[in-house]
Amino acid sequence: MDFNDTSAEADFRAKVRAWLDDNATLRDGSKTTQDTFMAHNPDQVVQAGKWQKQKADAGWAGITWPKEYGGMGGTPMQQVVWNQEEGRYRVPPFAHLVGVALVGPTLMVHGTEKQKADILPGLLAGDGIWCQLFSEPAAGSDLAGVRTRAKRDGDTWEITGQKVWTSGAHYSQHGLLLARTNPDVPKHKGMTMFIVDMNDPAIEARPITQISGAESFNEVFIDGLKVSDANRVGEVDGGWRVALTTLMNERLTLSVGRAVGGAKTEELIDLAKRVQLNGRPAIEDGEVRARIADFTARQRGLEFTSYRIMTSLSRGQEPGVEGSIGKLLLGRLRQEMSGFALELMGSSAAIADTSDAESLRWRNEYMTAPGNRVSGGADEIQRNIIAERILGMPVDIRVDKDVPFRDL
Amino acid sequence: MDFGFSEDQDAIREAAGRLLDENATLVGAHLLLNENPDGFDGDLWSKLAEGGWLGIGIPEEYGGSGMGAVELAVLAEEIGRTLACIPFAQAMYLVAPAVVQHGSDAQKSALLPAIASGKKIVTAALSENGGIAPGVITAKVSGGLIQGVKSPVPDGGNADVALVAALDDTGQPGLYLVDLTGPGVEREALDATDRTRPMARLTFDGAPADALTGANGAAIKKLVDGAAILVAFEQIGLAGRALAVSSDYAKERKAFGRPIGGFQAIKHRLADMFAKIELARSNAFFGAWALASDDARLAEAAACARLTALDACQYAGEETIQIHGGIGITWIADPHLFVRRGWHLKALLGPAAIWRERLIQALPEGNS
Numbered sequence: 068m069d070f071n072d073t074s075a076e077a078d079f080r081a082k083v084r085a086w087l088d089d090n091a092t093l094r095d096g097s098k099t100t101q102d103t104f105m106a107h108n109p110d111q112v113v114q115a116g117k118w119q120k121q122k123a124d125a126g127w128a129g130i131t132w133p134k135e136y137g138g139m140g141g142t143p144m145q146q147v148v149w150n151q152e153e154g155r156y157r158v159p160p161f162a163h164l165v166g167v168a169l170v171g172p173t174l175m176v177h178g179t180e181k182q183k184a185d186i187l188p189g190l191l192a193g194d195g196i197w198c199q200l201f202s203e204p205a206a207g208s209d210l211a212g213v214r215t216r217a218k219r220d221g222d223t224w225e226i227t228g229q230k231v232w233t234s235g236a237h238y239s240q241h242g243l244l245l246a247r248t249n250p251d252v253p254k255h256k257g258m259t260m261f262i263v264d265m266n267d268p269a270i271e272a273r274p275i276t277q278i279s280g281a282e283s284f285n286e287v288f289i290d291g292l293k294v295s296d297a298n299r300v301g302e303v304d305g306g307w308r309v310a311l312t313t314l315m316n317e318r319l320t321l322s323v324g325r326a327v328g329g330a331k332t333e334e335l336i337d338l339a340k341r342v343q344l345n346g347r348p349a350i351e352d353g354e355v356r357a358r359i360a361d362f363t364a365r366q367r368g369l370e371f372t373s374y375r376i377m378t379s380l381s382r383g384q385e386p387g388v389e390g391s392i393g394k395l396l397l398g399r400l401r402q403e404m405s406g407f408a409l410e411l412m413g414s415s416a417a418i419a420d421t422s423d424a425e426s427l428r429w430r431n432e433y434m435t436a437p438g439n440r441v442s443g444g445a446d447e448i449q450r451n452i453i454a455e456r457i458l459g460m461p462v463d464i465r466v467d468k469d470v471p472f473r474d475l
Numbered sequence: 476m477d478f479g480f481s482e483d484q485d486a487i488r489e490a491a492g493r494l495l496d497e498n499a500t501l502v503g504a505h506l507l508l509n510e511n512p513d514g515f516d517g518d519l520w521s522k523l524a525e526g527g528w529l530g531i532g533i534p535e536e537y538g539g540s541g542m543g544a545v546e547l548a549v550l551a552e553e554i555g556r557t558l559a560c561i562p563f564a565q566a567m568y569l570v571a572p573a574v575v576q577h578g579s580d581a582q583k584s585a586l587l588p589a590i591a592s593g594k595k596i597v598t599a600a601l602s603e604n605g606g607i608a609p610g611v612i613t614a615k616v617s618g619g620l621i622q623g624v625k626s627p628v629p630d631g632g633n634a635d636v637a638l639v640a641a642l643d644d645t646g647q648p649g650l651y652l653v654d655l656t657g658p659g660v661e662r663e664a665l666d667a668t669d670r671t672r673p674m675a676r677l678t679f680d681g682a683p684a685d686a687l688t689g690a691n692g693a694a695i696k697k698l699v700d701g702a703a704i705l706v707a708f709e710q711i712g713l714a715g716r717a718l719a720v721s722s723d724y725a726k727e728r729k730a731f732g733r734p735i736g737g738f739q740a741i742k743h744r745l746a747d748m749f750a751k752i753e754l755a756r757s758n759a760f761f762g763a764w765a766l767a768s769d770d771a772r773l774a775e776a777a778a779c780a781r782l783t784a785l786d787a788c789q790y791a792g793e794e795t796i797q798i799h800g801g802i803g804i805t806w807i808a809d810p811h812l813f814v815r816r817g818w819h820l821k822a823l824l825g826p827a828a829i830w831r832e833r834l835i836q837a838l839p840e841g842n843s
């Protein structure tokens with residue numbers, strides 16, 4: 068057990084720092100938060116693309132990716148070092164997350180050699196933004212309920228249906244889409260995965276306004292989209308296996324990458340020093356101190372949990388039990404912390420003062436945290452996964468398991 | 476960076492775990508809960524001594540194996556997991572480190588080999604009036620003699636030597652070794668919440684007190700931080716066992732035609748127990764490393780480990796009773812063993828409230 072860098076890691080960190088110093092600006096010390104991604108600001112997308120390209124050109128974009136796909140062939144610990152260092156700088160939001168963290172690893176496992184060679188290097192270089200077209204109005208937690216239909220005609224598939232909650236669909240160039248290809252078998256067995264071109268006129272993305280006021284996800288209508296069989300990922304009717312790989316990577320990303328995301332307790336302390344409570348600075352109040360201490364202990368625990376996951380990966384092991392808890396605990400922590408910050412603001416919490424970035428920030432945090440508890444598998448689904456797969460509890464009763472999809 | 480255990484440390488876990496599983500059973504804990512004449516499980520204690528486990532944190536020149544805090548943490552988790560009823564924590568997490576760090580050669584030679592061999596039972600007397608040193612100390616040492624009351628003291632009834640926190644003539648806190656078998660010491664057994672780990676009140680009236688030089692207030696605080704990390708491992712072991720017992724029961728017990736573990740109200744609570752335990756474990760890992768490497772973030776690490784371990788342990792204990800239904804409310808069933816040991820480990824180093832304050836003060840931003 069060693070929380071210090073090895074000498075090789077220290078060298079790597081120095082190189083990372085030197086490059087970041089030359090290419091980005093350090094954040095203001097106490098403001099550690101990532102800028103939230105307001106997708107109605109197209110400029111951010113452009114900036115994100117530039118930053119991704121800049122990183123790719125210098126070789127930092129795919130630290131753990133194999134060299135043949137444009138990666139660095141580095142270790143998970145080097146990725147940790149990179150994340151720690153990049154987090155200290157003002158950089159655009161990571162709009163390429165779906166492509167780099169979800170689609171890339173999925174193609175590495177299930178893609179054809181040609182798909183890997185054609186797509187992976189460009190994916191790292193930020194040649195386009197990807198979105199994940201999985202969820203539908205009738206298929207969320209129960210993802211295997213997808214109804215979007217793909218029918219085969221020779222070497223071409225025709226796809227028609229509707230997706231929803233698709234993050235970034237309105238500014239994506241590519242999509243990974245899960246469709247129903249065989250309704251005569253039980254639901255898990257009749258789906259297939261496709262790569263689709265989001266610029267095709269047969270696809271229309273309509274942004275949905277979220278509770279935060281942002282429009283980062285969409286409903287997506289697909290009407291007679293033609294897709295070549297060369298863009299099928301995995302076996303026909305084998306889409307569920309492909310989706311599971313994507314979802315596992317998504318859970319991992321949401322546990323590791325963002326475990327240190329969201330507001331920091333240091334910012335809460337900062338706030339508590341500035342606002343008054345019962346006639347004195349809030350930071351002098353016992354309850355305030357207690358709450359902040361508990362948040363800090365939980366936040367540190369999540370940070371160290373993400374390091375444990377990286378250690379398992381470095382040792383060539385599957386991330387074990389520790390891989391499943393970050394996703395479950397993070398959303399709730401963000402929600403409680405930002406709710407408490409708003410409480411500290413007293414009556415000012417009822418408004419967002421446009422002259423006060425702070426009040427906007429905490430309200431925004433409070434309104435985005437709930438999405439953390441739903442996306443990538445809701446809290447309840449994470450608890451089922453832990454209880455069933457790790458603790459061996461009997462699975463929920465599933466009345467539709469052996470019924471052909473068309474009879475549901 | 477590496478946030479896992481080495482192969483050697485895994486081997487320690489396996490060997491210690493095997494010995495403890497064979498010798499420390501829940502049935503045994505029940506027996507000691509009902510009747511505990513010696514105050515601890517003497518057979519297990521001798522076996523641990525024979526196997527060299529009691530010297531794990533003691534330098535080789537004093538009869539130990541001179542391993543580090545991480546190895547001690549591995550053993551602590553196994554002790555917590557098996558609910559071993561032994562006078563381990565105070566001796567190994569507080570007394571031995573205090574003597575190693577602050578003792579004279581004579582003090583070390585007199586005490587450390589006797590701890591490593593299991594010949595002497597030693598304990599730490601840090602509590603008074605519901606508080607813990609260095610924050611709360613009223614006992615006083617003057618002219619080498621100690622006056623005052625310490626309570627509750629784990630194993631105070633049968634320990635040979637106690638490490639006692641007291642103030643000197645100038646009112647400065649310090650640590651003293653007191654022979655409990657000598658003059659000026661009165662011991663009174665107390666009704667311990669966890670009777671497998673007996674407690675006593677020690678009244679000192681002019682007992683000779685042998686000072687550990689340099690063990691000032693800051694040193695006591697640091698010792699307590701280290702102990703909190705090792706106790707967190709015991710708590711994680713304990714909570715993990717409660718989860719295992721609850722999971723087994725949830726798979727076995729049927730209601731409405733299926734195992735109760737199939738109901739989400741039960742399975743989600745088990746998942747929450749699991750998540751709390753793993754969160755505490757992550758903090759405890761960092762704590763073990765900070766302790767082993769004397770890192771500047773020790774105080775912060777200790778408070779984080781302690782706070783999350785307290786939460787995991789209490790939740791696991793309470794929900795273990797609930798998941799067992801009526802049988803969980805009975806004296807003969809296992810669930811209350813976890814709750815009682817949980818309170819013992821909590822009381823040992825003080826409640827969450829004081830650790831929250833320690834954490835805020837340990838943060839660079841918290842010192843306004």
Ligand SMILES: Cc1cc2nc3c(=O)[nH]c(=O)nc-3n(C[C@H](O)[C@H](O)[C@H](O)COP(=O)(O)OP(=O)(O)OC[C@H]3O[C@@H](n4cnc5c(N)ncnc54)[C@H](O)[C@@H]3O)c2cc1C
Nearest residue numbers: 199200201202207208232233234438441442443444445447
């Ligand atoms: C911010 C955000 C971004 C997203 N981005 C994407 C994206 O890019 N691509 C994509 O494909 N999807 C995306 N999603 C969709 C997301 O995966 C789904 O919202 C999620 O899986 C939940 O599905 P649902 O919305 O249909 O809710 P439902 O499945 O209807 O769930 C409603 C409630 O019921 C509970 N519930 C459901 N089943 C069970 C059960 N078996 N036991 C107990 N409780 C249960 C849920 O936990 C939840 O609380 C995004 C969602 C959000 C919030």
